[in-house]
Amino acid sequence: MATPDNDGVRAVIWADDRLRLLDQRLLPAQTAWIEATTAAKVADAIRDMVVRGAPAIGIAAAYGAVLAARACGPDREALMRELDRLAAARPTAVNLGWAIARQRRLVEESVGDATPALLAEAVAIHEADLSANRRMGELGGALVETGDVLTHCNTGSLATGGYGTALGVIRSAYADGRIGRVYADETRPWLQGSRLTAWELIHDGIPVSLLCEGAAASLLASGRVSWVIVGADRIAANGDVANKIGTYSLAVLARHHDVRFMVVAPTSTIDMATPDGAAIPIEERPEEELLSFAGKAVAAAGASAWNPVFDVTPADLIDAIVTEVGVVEHPGLAGMHELMGQRA
Structure with a gap:
């Protein structure tokens, strides 16, 4: 049953001076929690x-810094090494570095x-x-007319x-x-759409239909979808957006079919020190994630794999970037600078 605001899921919980992380690798088959008692365990949880x-990731890392301080005591050099370990856990998501920098x-400012x-x-x-x-x-919802939407990966409470x-x-x-129905890409190879987004939406009573990424063009051509709505892992100063692999192709398809494309992310995800998408580091993960599934080989023996986790969507394919301080329509360098000025 849905909660009054359709928001009944939490994945990062600090309680009783401990950090608990919902193990999203096991969903939806199993709901299990990992208790992270050290900064190293938090870094491993992010990496894995x-x-x-x-x-x-940024929130978990911020709590990881607390665990590091507790373990290191007065040894500031050791504490800084632990913060470095946390910051290096994954390279693309800018929130991680942002939280650790805070x-x-x-x-550096504290005494004792x-x-x-x-x-x-x-x-x-x-x-x-x-x-x-x-x-x-509130801001993004006001842009959506009556109809269905398509989303990619998982950008919810999880x-x-x-x-x-x-x-x-x-x-x-x-x-x-x-919105009448949400269409969710499976999001291969980790299947965040089918395992996580569908689980969240069903949990909160919102109708959801899955599709493989290869069906997106046909769905958009059908006219049922008014918006493609996605998140972001890093937004460059010119409005280029790094997000889960497959986002770029969705943006191209949306433009071809006259479907609007919305990116939703907090200003902490905007990296004004990165001039454009070409300067965003793109994480590549092990080949085995594509060559196998659930520990079983699915590819022909001897095949290799290319496994970038993110791609970059150029700003000129984006109709709106929605943040907590405002909306930038048809984003570019001037609009992003104006937005970040509002944040300041």
């Missing part, structure tokens, strides 16, 4: 996809035990993300502090009666 989604600054200040900052990052997601839901980025917009628009 226990926790994923740029905002959730915690690192607190360590930095743990209380780091915990307060982690909680603030967590709460601000949830608040930002609700605001983005990928954030709660409510979600692109799924936050979908939740808001659904609550307002603007």
Whole structure:
């Protein structure tokens, strides 16, 4: 049964001075929690996809800094090494480096035990993300007319502090009666769409239909979809967007079929120090993720694989970037600078 605001899922929980992470590798078959007791375990959880989604990664890392401070005590050099370990866990999601930079600054400014200040900052990052997601839901939801939408990967409560980025917009628009059905790409090879997005939406009572990425063109040609709504792992200063592999092809298809394309992400995902998409580091993961499934080989013996996790969607294919401080339509360098000026 849906909660009043269609938001009944949490994946990162700090309680009783402990960090609990919902193991998203096991969903939907099993709901299991990992208790991360050290910064190293948090870094491993980020790297191994226990926790994923740029905002959730940043939140988990912020709490990881608390665990590091608790373990390192007065040894500031050891603490800084632990923060470096956390920051290096995954290279593309800018929220990770952003959160660790905030915690690192607190360590540098603190006198004595930095743990209380780091915990307060982690909680603030967590709460601000949830608040930002609700605001983005309102702003993005207002752009959606009555109809169905298509989304890619998982951008909901599982990928954030709660409510979600692109799924936050979908939740808001659904609550307002603007969306009848959500179409969700399977999102290969980790199947975040089928395992996670479908699970979240069903959990909260929102109608969802899965499709493989190869069916997206036919769906968009059918006229049933008014918007493609996705999240982001990093947005460059000119509005180019790095997101889950397959996002770029969706943007090309959407433009061809006159379907509007929306990117939803907090301003913490915007990296004004990165001039454009060509400067965004793109993570490549092991070949085995494509060559096997659930531990069983599915490819012909001897085949190799290319497994980039993200691609870059050029700004000129994006109709709107929605953040917690405002919306940039037809994004470009001027619009992004104006937006970040509002944030400041």
